[in-house]
Amino acid sequence: MATDEAVTLLLKTAGIPDVSDRSTREAAAQVIQTLGCLALAITQAGAVIRQGRCEIAEYCTLYSRRRKELLSEKAIQGGEDYRYTVYTTWEVSRQMIEEMSSEAGRDALELLQVFSFFHYEGIPEEIFYRAWCGLQMEERQSDWLLSHQLNMLLRQLIQEWDISPLRAAVSVLQSFSLVHRDQNHLISIHPLVHAWARDRLIASDEDLIWTQATSTIALSVPWTFQTADYRFRRYLVPQVDACQSFRKDGIFFLLQGIREDCLWMASSFALVYSDMGRLQEALQLRERVVEAYRRTLGDEHPNTISSIYHLALSYRPIGRYQEALQLLERSVEANKRTLGDEHRHTLLSIQSLALIYAEVGRPQEAIRLLERLVEANKRTLGDEHPDTLASRHDPAFTYTDSHVGGYQEALLLLKRVVEAEKKTLGDEHPDTLHSMYMLAFTYSNRDIGRYQEALPLFERVVEGRKKTRGDEHPDTLKAIRVLAVTYCHSDLRRYREALPLFERVVEARKKTLGDEHPDTLESIYALVFTYSEAGRRPEALQLLEQVIEAEKRTLGDEDSATVSSIALLTSLKEETFEQLPETDQRLQLPEPEISVGRSKNQKGASHSHLTRLWKKLVQQHRTKERRREDIE
Numbered sequence: 001m002a003t004d005e006a007v008t009l010l011l012k013t014a015g016i017p018d019v020s021d022r023s024t025r026e027a028a029a030q031v032i033q034t035l036g037c038l039a040l041a042i043t044q045a046g047a048v049i050r051q052g053r054c055e056i057a058e059y060c061t062l063y064s065r066r067r068k069e070l071l072s073e074k075a076i077q078g079g080e081d082y083r084y085t086v087y088t089t090w091e092v093s094r095q096m097i098e099e100m101s102s103e104a105g106r107d108a109l110e111l112l113q114v115f116s117f118f119h120y121e122g123i124p125e126e127i128f129y130r131a132w133c134g135l136q137m138e139e140r141q142s143d144w145l146l147s148h149q150l151n152m153l154l155r156q157l158i159q160e161w162d163i164s165p166l167r168a169a170v171s172v173l174q175s176f177s178l179v180h181r182d183q184n185h186l187i188s189i190h191p192l193v194h195a196w197a198r199d200r201l202i203a204s205d206e207d208l209i210w211t212q213a214t215s216t217i218a219l220s221v222p223w224t225f226q227t228a229d230y231r232f233r234r235y236l237v238p239q240v241d242a243c244q245s246f247r248k249d250g251i252f253f254l255l256q257g258i259r260e261d262c263l264w265m266a267s268s269f270a271l272v273y274s275d276m277g278r279l280q281e282a283l284q285l286r287e288r289v290v291e292a293y294r295r296t297l298g299d300e301h302p303n304t305i306s307s308i309y310h311l312a313l314s315y316r317p318i319g320r321y322q323e324a325l326q327l328l329e330r331s332v333e334a335n336k337r338t339l340g341d342e343h344r345h346t347l348l349s350i351q352s353l354a355l356i357y358a359e360v361g362r363p364q365e366a367i368r369l370l371e372r373l374v375e376a377n378k379r380t381l382g383d384e385h386p387d388t389l390a391s392r393h394d395p396a397f398t399y400t401d402s403h404v405g406g407y408q409e410a411l412l413l414l415k416r417v418v419e420a421e422k423k424t425l426g427d428e429h430p431d432t433l434h435s436m437y438m439l440a441f442t443y444s445n446r447d448i449g450r451y452q453e454a455l456p457l458f459e460r461v462v463e464g465r466k467k468t469r470g471d472e473h474p475d476t477l478k479a480i481r482v483l484a485v486t487y488c489h490s491d492l493r494r495y496r497e498a499l500p501l502f503e504r505v506v507e508a509r510k511k512t513l514g515d516e517h518p519d520t521l522e523s524i525y526a527l528v529f530t531y532s533e534a535g536r537r538p539e540a541l542q543l544l545e546q547v548i549e550a551e552k553r554t555l556g557d558e559d560s561a562t563v564s565s566i567a568l569l570t571s572l573k574e575e576t577f578e579q580l581p582e583t584d585q586r587l588q589l590p591e592p593e594i595s596v597g598r599s600k601n602q603k604g605a606s607h608s609h610l611t612r613l614w615k616k617l618v619q620q621h622r623t624k625e626r627r628r629e630d631i632e
Contacts (some may be wrong), residue, residue: 001037003029007037013046014056027056034060034191041192044086068199092195093176100172107152107169112178114150114207116197117188117213117246119238124189125166126232127220127239128153132161134219144258145219148211151364186235213249214243218265221272227429230468233275240269252288259296263289267307277473277512283314305334309349316352317474319519321360328353342376384424407448412441428464432476437461437479444486451489458483472508480504481523488530494535502527515550532572544569 001009007028011019018024035041045059049380054062072087094112095107115123133155134140146154146358149541152165173179175555179189189197201209217239244250251269254262266285274282279337290311293304312327332353350373357366377388418439421432440457462483464477483500487494506527509520524547548569551562 001039002030003037006032006037006039006042010042010046010049010056013043015046016056024056031056031063032061034063036191038190038192040086065316067195073244086192087196087200089177090193091200093178097172097176103165104168104172107165108172109148110150110152111166111169112173112197113201113209114213114216115179115187116194116201117210117243118217120189120191120194122235122238123189124232125163125170125181125185125187127217127236129161129163130220130232131216132156134221140219140264142258142261145215145261148208148215150212150216153216186514209464210243210246210343211254214254215265217243218251221268223268223271225430227426227468230275230430233272234468234470236272237276237278240272244269251285255292259292263292263303263307267310270310270314271490276470277475279314279318279474279512283311283318285312286311300334301337302338305331305338306345308334309345309352312356313352316356316359318513319517321356325356325360328356340631342380344380347373347376347380353493384420407442407445410442411439411448414442427460428468429470430465433464433468434475435460436464437482440486441482444482444489446489448487451486454486455483458486473514474512477505477508481526484530487525488533492534495530498530499527499534499536502530516554521547528568528572537572541569541572544572 008019009032010028011024015097016024023121031045032042035045045063048062049056049059063493068087071407094109097108099105131149133565135145135149135153135157152169156162170179174181178193179187181187182409194253195595198206217236220232221236222232247253249255251262251266253264266289270282273279273285273354286307290304293301293307297304299305308327309331312324312331314329315321315324322568328349328443331349332346335343335349339346350369354366354369354373357363357369374388377385414435418432418435421429421435425432440454440461442448443454443457458479461479462476465473465479469476480501484505487498487501502523505523506520509523513520524543528540528544531537531543543568544565548562548565551559552563555562
């Protein structure tokens with residue numbers, strides 16, 4: 001049933017005389033959004049409203065408070081009683097499945113219960129295969145975990161995976177219209193069926209089934225990093241959210257009883273969040289995991305060291321470099337002592353430490369570590385191993401950033417790495433896309449200026465990251481932003497194509513990082529300049545005025561960042577009323593690594609003044625952020 005038809009059905013059933021009134025239909029649409037376009041449920045809601053229990057606008061609030069009661073009352077339409085209530089209808093279906101007395105029927109009922117703690121849309125069949133794979137790992141076969149698994153998985157524990165029992169169980173549920181499976185093998189369950197399946201459970205069963213659902217999802221999280229693994233973890237985000245939201249403390253509800261299993265499950269959820277750019281949620285989970293491991297196992301235990309390493313990885317993308325640096329230095333030393341200099345975990349922690357050194361302005365130390373890392377990876381893994389290839393593009397980044405070795409050397413190395421990673425990892429693997437990004441960035445550097453070669457590479461990176469990481473992942477946003485920068489720098493000066501990209505980045509960064517984060521400010525200033533160059537000066541001025549007001553509230557009128565923003569606004573206002581000369585000069589937007597270069601044509605002093613102000617302003621905000629970290 002279409003939404004418009006569902007709204008009309010609700011209004012007629014509720015006895016509303018004018019079903020065309022706009023405001024009434026809008027209120028009814030909110031009810032339809034809550035119930036879904038399920039005729040029986042809509043009729044049930046209409047009956048409640050008709051009986052004077054509530055107004056249409058009040059139904060959603062009443063429903064959330066008294067869901068079981070409302071959906072257990074008889075619906076009346078045209079004076080004729082419905083034989084069954086909404087819940088009773090599904091109870092009849094459940095009873096019929098139970099009476100099948102078959103393995104497929106028992107599996108179907110077990111699945112239905114577990115689905116009630118998953119998100120109701122887009123449940124991948126693959127979860128169960130991946131969970132079965134997780135159970136094959138010896139360290140995952142604790143007595144507690146085995147006692148909280150689906151019978152369908154336990155029956156196959158010592159044999160090859162067979163998807164037939166899962167498909168048979170889902171087919172049973174489909175035959176009673178309790179679930180739907182699409183051509184991509186994604187299972188969905190109507191929100192009201194989902195609610196009924198959970199509401200019918202008694203409290204003790206709720207704990208058991210939630211634990212089954214949570215452990216199944218955690219077992220399914222792969223700790224491998226092929227392209228398919230990234231995509232699967234992306235599917236898991238709403239499922240992890242659903243399990244986390246059921247308990248106030250999320251996964252840590254289990255911490256008191258089964259500490260070890262709870263901590264690896266929390267780490268798995270953190271990986272899912274981190275992969276998809278949900279950095280704060282990943283950070284919160286990892287901080288608690290580290291704290292628990294330190295308290296129970298000590299600082300030198302491998303689990304503690306591993307959790308410290310992953311916590312450092314969470315600090316880095318949100319700009320908490322000093323904390324990441326301290327943890328990584330500790331992780332490297334601990335891994336060397338306990339595992340040896342060339343153990344894989346030691347080498348991974350060295351690689352991450354080198355990147356932090358580069359980001360905090362210690363390039364020589366970064367280069368020294370990365371060169372040693374490349375040689376160690378070659379000796380222990382071979383030239384074509386993914387970890388060797390990944391370590392090879394990091395020196396290229398450091399050479400470019402510190403002007404050591406020159407851009408031509410970086411280009412040659414990056415081209416080789418991109419081609420090798422395409423062969424071994426595939427075109428859309430995050431490591432391949434990162435190398436491609438660095439190659440495009442090097443092409444687009446102002447000292448090379450090969451923007452036309454950079455553009456198609458950046459465009460492929462953006463599309464690849466959207467598929468594997470999602471539209472709002474920090475890596476995707478970074479690629480979108482740099483693509484916009486390149487549009488502006490290219491000979492075509494494609495400001496109008498750059499504008500929607502900058503606008504998208506600004507909105508996403510405001511939502512995920514906040515209005516005052518340096519990365520948000522950096523994107524806002526780029527958008528201000530692009531509005532200006534695209535001939536949309538009023539919007540540029542309005543946006544900058546909003547930033548200034550926010551800075552006055554949070555930093556004060558006399559703060560250096562506020563003063564610089566005001567100076568920038570003054571310069572833009574002056575240019576608003578002057579005709580800029582038609583020259584080859586172009587807007588010097590920020591380069592990918594926060595540098596503003598000289599224009600090829602040095603005419604136009606006011607333009608150069610604006611870029612200096614922009615650079616000064618961003619630097620002040622970054623310095624302020626680092627001071628804040630030091631205080632914390």
